[in-house]
Amino acid sequence: MRPKDPCLVINALEHRDILLALGSEIRISILNILIEKQLNINEIAQALQLPQSTVATNVALLEKAGLIETEIMSAKKGNQKLCRAAYNEILVQFVQPASDIDSGIEVEMPIGLFTNFNVTAPCGLCSPTGIIGFLDVPDSFLNPERMSAGLLWFETGFVEYQFPNNSLYADKPVQALELSVELSSETPGTNANWQSDITLWVNSLEVGTWTSPGDFGDRRGKYTPPWWKLEGSQYGLLKRWLITEEGAFVDGVQVSPVTLEDLKLKNHHSIRVRLGVKEDAVHPGGINIFGRGFGNHNQAIKLRLFFAR
Secondary structure (H helix, E strand, C coil), rough: CCCEEEEEEECCCCHHHHHHHHHHHHHHHHHHCCCCCCEEEHHHHHHCCEEECHHHHHHHHHHCCCEEEEEEEEECCEEEEEEEECECCEECCCCCCCCCEEECCCECHHHHCEEEEEEEEEEEEECCCEECCCCCCHHHCCCCHHHCEEEEECCCCEEEEEEEEEHHHHCCEEEEEEEEEEECCCCCCCCCCCCCCEEEECCCCCEEEECCCCCCCCCCCCCCCCCCCCCCEEEEEEEEEEEEECCCCCCCCCEEEHHHHHHHHHCCEEEEEEEEEEECCCCCCEEEECCCCCCCCCCCCCEEEEEEC
């Protein structure tokens, strides 16, 4: 049985747990034999001529990192744990800023300071100290307390933020626009294998879509407050959207041909950033947006304009 997902692209700094899981000859060997077929622990041990206990320990590490998937099935005597590789290719990216651009101007926008929204339930907002308004009531997104939100979520729709257009006051041409934000899918409870197509728009122009692999709850987020139930979304992945003269990219992977020229920044007094999930998305799996006080990165939505040196 081939892996259901052909390729996993990871950021070298963001996915250290995956890199650690790959840092073993035994675990690499296990992944290699699971590419072609499902095997149980005994079969893997026999194929690699290793003790069953050694294989079980390394399978557990690979499973925790999301590199293999397991399923408990009945056997002739009791149950067996069937394993298969989740991917047949893993790419590691080392993302560096371009050398011909300066450090730019950065604005960080609180996730609750959106200027427009249209969301569907299940949805909600919470601050680091408690729920804002009512769960699964879209009108709660009108609550003035939303400005303190550290986590918001919805199934389909969007939230839109209005950033100052600092390019109007610079004497150098813009070389790149970068947006960084911690995101995940959203499902009742959590599910690390729950895909969702999350789309970015800038000034009403659709820039591209990134498919979130899941809604993560295997451990508490580094900054997620203790009162937030463990059954809820704990953290996301910090995604770096970059729009240049060559196109639009997410973590270095091109997602569309949209360029800076297409954004026509000089024609707008602000930069409107919209994040959401389209109703007709292939994977309409919801969205979690993490801000300060939640998740693993303790940041809101950062927009940075880079200028030529």
